[in-house]
Amino acid sequence: MFNKRIKELRKKLLKEKLDGVLISSISNITFLTGYANFSGEEREAYLLIGKDFQYIITDGRYSEAIKRQVVHFNLFERNHENKLESLLKSLKNRINVLAVEEDDLTVLEHKFFKKHFKKLKSISLHTHRSIKSTEEITKIKKACQLGDQAFEHILKKIKVGISEKSLAWEIEKFIKDQGAQISFPSIVAFGKNSSIPHHHTGNDILGSESSSGQEGLIILLDLGVKFENYCSDMTRTVFFGKPSNKQKEIYETVLEAQKRAVSFANSKIKSGEAVKASEIDKIAREEIISKGFPTIPHSLGHGIGLEVHERPSLSPKSKDQLKLGMVFSIEPGIYIPDFGSPRSRFGEAGGVRIEDLYVYGKKGLSQLTNSSKKLLIIP
Amino acid sequence: MFNKRIKELRKKLLKEKLDGVLISSISNITFLTGYANFSGEEREAYLLIGKDFQYIITDGRYSEAIKRQVVHFNLFERNHENKLESLLKSLKNRINVLAVEEDDLTVLEHKFFKKHFKKLKSISLHTHRSIKSTEEITKIKKACQLGDQAFEHILKKIKVGISEKSLAWEIEKFIKDQGAQISFPSIVAFGKNSSIPHHHTGNDILGSESSSGQEGLIILLDLGVKFENYCSDMTRTVFFGKPSNKQKEIYETVLEAQKRAVSFANSKIKSGEAVKASEIDKIAREEIISKGFPTIPHSLGHGIGLEVHERPSLSPKSKDQLKLGMVFSIEPGIYIPDFGSPRSRFGEAGGVRIEDLYVYGKKGLSQLTNSSKKLLIIP
Numbered sequence: 001m002f003n004k005r006i007k008e009l010r011k012k013l014l015k016e017k018l019d020g021v022l023i024s025s026i027s028n029i030t031f032l033t034g035y036a037n038f039s040g041e042e043r044e045a046y047l048l049i050g051k052d053f054q055y056i057i058t059d060g061r062y063s064e065a066i067k068r069q070v071v072h073f074n075l076f077e078r079n080h081e082n083k084l085e086s087l088l089k090s091l092k093n094r095i096n097v098l099a100v101e102e103d104d105l106t107v108l109e110h111k112f113f114k115k116h117f118k119k120l121k122s123i124s125l126h127t128h129r130s131i132k133s134t135e136e137i138t139k140i141k142k143a144c145q146l147g148d149q150a151f152e153h154i155l156k157k158i159k160v161g162i163s164e165k166s167l168a169w170e171i172e173k174f175i176k177d178q179g180a181q182i183s184f185p186s187i188v189a190f191g192k193n194s195s196i197p198h199h200h201t202g203n204d205i206l207g208s209e210s211s212s213g214q215e216g217l218i219i220l221l222d223l224g225v226k227f228e229n230y231c232s233d234m235t236r237t238v239f240f241g242k243p244s245n246k247q248k249e250i251y252e253t254v255l256e257a258q259k260r261a262v263s264f265a266n267s268k269i270k271s272g273e274a275v276k277a278s279e280i281d282k283i284a285r286e287e288i289i290s291k292g293f294p295t296i297p298h299s300l301g302h303g304i305g306l307e308v309h310e311r312p313s314l315s316p317k318s319k320d321q322l323k324l325g326m327v328f329s330i331e332p333g334i335y336i337p338d339f340g341s342p343r344s345r346f347g348e349a350g351g352v353r354i355e356d357l358y359v360y361g362k363k364g365l366s367q368l369t370n371s372s373k374k375l376l377i378i379p
Numbered sequence: 380m381f382n383k384r385i386k387e388l389r390k391k392l393l394k395e396k397l398d399g400v401l402i403s404s405i406s407n408i409t410f411l412t413g414y415a416n417f418s419g420e421e422r423e424a425y426l427l428i429g430k431d432f433q434y435i436i437t438d439g440r441y442s443e444a445i446k447r448q449v450v451h452f453n454l455f456e457r458n459h460e461n462k463l464e465s466l467l468k469s470l471k472n473r474i475n476v477l478a479v480e481e482d483d484l485t486v487l488e489h490k491f492f493k494k495h496f497k498k499l500k501s502i503s504l505h506t507h508r509s510i511k512s513t514e515e516i517t518k519i520k521k522a523c524q525l526g527d528q529a530f531e532h533i534l535k536k537i538k539v540g541i542s543e544k545s546l547a548w549e550i551e552k553f554i555k556d557q558g559a560q561i562s563f564p565s566i567v568a569f570g571k572n573s574s575i576p577h578h579h580t581g582n583d584i585l586g587s588e589s590s591s592g593q594e595g596l597i598i599l600l601d602l603g604v605k606f607e608n609y610c611s612d613m614t615r616t617v618f619f620g621k622p623s624n625k626q627k628e629i630y631e632t633v634l635e636a637q638k639r640a641v642s643f644a645n646s647k648i649k650s651g652e653a654v655k656a657s658e659i660d661k662i663a664r665e666e667i668i669s670k671g672f673p674t675i676p677h678s679l680g681h682g683i684g685l686e687v688h689e690r691p692s693l694s695p696k697s698k699d700q701l702k703l704g705m706v707f708s709i710e711p712g713i714y715i716p717d718f719g720s721p722r723s724r725f726g727e728a729g730g731v732r733i734e735d736l737y738v739y740g741k742k743g744l745s746q747l748t749n750s751s752k753k754l755l756i757i758p
Contacts, residue, residue: 196440196441337443
């Protein structure tokens with residue numbers, strides 16, 4: 001699998017008249033080697049790939065692991081005696097034009113590599129990665145299944161007295177107890193916190209009084225699993241106490257926006273037309289605006305795989321086209337911020353988001369996350 | 380506190396003849412705003428600071444939180460209608476020379492900002508951050524205390540049948556149950572896995588047979604806590620079963636190397652001499668080499684604060700000088716790789732590392748991590 005990917009990369013080099021490529025992003029290192037343990041805190045490794053060589057460059061902290069696990073690359077262990085410069089000098093005659101990941105490499109690193117090669121150009125593996133293999137889809141599916149189980153598990157834990165943090169912690173424990181990882185810190189937002197699309201899960205506690213008013217309390221849950229390096233991502237919004245009519249309307253509008261986006265994509269696929277990501281975004285966005293609600297303050301969706309956010313981008317300005325084998329989220333949302341007054345014309349501040357992952361198949365989109373989307377009232 | 384830091388940054392701008400500075404790294408954004416919830420997965424925010432303006436630039440996912448929590452900055456919410464370009468254009472006449480963080484900004488971003496300003500220069504806040512305030516030291520101390528408690532807790536869990544992953548998970552649960560975070564994924568390495576300085580905690584299980592041989596089984600534990608955004612970092616190596624004489628020698632040599640490094644630093648401080656980080660590294664390194672063991676395959680230590688690894692660097696090539704208020708690790712290690720034969724001349728493959736954090740005080744170094752370093756045999 002990795003050799004096939006490297007072969008495809010070499011084809012790209014040939015086509016774009018590049019002599020070599022420097023891979024610096026952790027996700028692309030994982031994509032080409034299968035090794036996923038470098039940390040993103042600082043630069044711990046590079047790949048340097050040319051027509052007839054492929055090096056993995058790292059330091060003594062990782063070299064033992066790399067020797068065991070990345071046998072299809074030559075290990076260059078950089079240290080005070082064995083400097084990266086010496087490798088670059090030895091490759092000078094073989095590399096005139098080196099491709100780098102401009103969206104990952106820092107300015108400082110660029111200056112360093114520029115000293116050694118005639119020309120640095122830009123390369124991106126986005127398109128290589130956006131279309132998933134059957135094996136990759138199987139892993140994402142498994143991550144989605146674990147996410148569904150985590151959601152089912154967490155519903156039982158929603159009780160008066162529990163905090164957002166405790167719920168997020170319960171999600172994490174459940175996922176890790178299954179031998180998987182979280183793909184991002186779970187978002188748990190109670191009440192008006194749900195009006196912040198990326199609320200930082202905090203210490204708010206679910207109170208008994210929350211549900212005694214005229215409205216239910218919104219609980220927004222956004223969680224993701226990482227299984228064998230592949231990510232899932234799903235959002236559900238449930239109500240603690242009976243929702244008001246306005247809250248119901250918001251919920252149904254968000255759900256309808258998602259449905260319309262999926263139907264539109266399916267009709268395009270069936271008719272054999274190209275599916276523009278921006279068009280899907282527009283369908284969902286307009287459904288929400290047409291009901292008098294504010295537009296979605298984020299993209300409708302994003303590709304997913306080794307990273308939680310990758311290509312394609314489903315947004316108004318996206319130039320991406322959806323293609324067979326792509327996996328992405330469709331996640332419309334309505335967020336009513338607290339305008340300073342206790343209630344805006346939409347009712348209490350709060351937000352609803354519904355997010356699922358889909359894979360683009362021959363017959364249309366298949367939903368990979370399968371938790372119920374029926375409006376759920378707890379208890 | 381944040382206003383004081385911004386004031387100091389403005390002094391730096393004046394001194395270095397810079398009209399403005401673009402802050403992109405999450406740790407520096409936290410340092411200047413106190414807000415720590417941006418994710419490192421993609422660029423979610425910038426700070427743009429000049430003589431008489433200070434903007435925080437982010438998107439709709441974060442703007443509600445920023446409005447509440449970062450009141451000392453002007454929020455610029457970028458979206459499809461309100462583009463970053465418009466802000467940059469409005470500042471064009473006020474910024475000729477913009478400083479950027481070249482070790483953080485990507486090549487692509489650099490190209491983008493270069494379009495808007497006459498000149499981009501490099502800036503670094505490393506020196507601002509390396510000397511800690513009393514308040515910062517208090518937070519690091521608290522993180523260290525929690526780390527000590529986690530270590531005490533985990534010792535009770537070391538039993539036949541437990542896996543590396545389970546132990547790491549127990550550490551994480553303990554830390555999070557105290558309301559803190561882990562500052563990095565804990566390293567738990569059994570036996571020869573300890574010969575990999577950055578072993579990726581795996582599924583190896585502690586077997587009853589492990590301790591029945593002529594040697595004890597090494598268990599290396601490297602763990603860190605994040606408390607109110609400040610990190611701790613500590614490593615202890617314990618033995619499951621009675622260690623061989625060679626293992627004891629390795630352990631005592633590592634401990635002695637650490638002691639000598641600390642004593643050397645203290646003698647320099649007492650005599651009022653400048654303390655070069657590279658000299659401290661040398662003392663520990665030479666102690667290990669003098670006993671016939673391989674050199675430390677990593678730096679002797681690193682500064683710590685908002686990030687696990689920051690300045691100063693205690694390494695052979697470091698130009699850093701240790702100064703009053705700096706907090707850093709001293710972590711010598713001896714690692715005997717598995718040369719393919721079951722036993723090398725040092726005995727079974729394995730590694731020992733001992734790591735503590737120290738703060739540079741007026742009278743010398745104070746140790747902040749306080750778990751026992753006496754050679755510990757379990758059970």
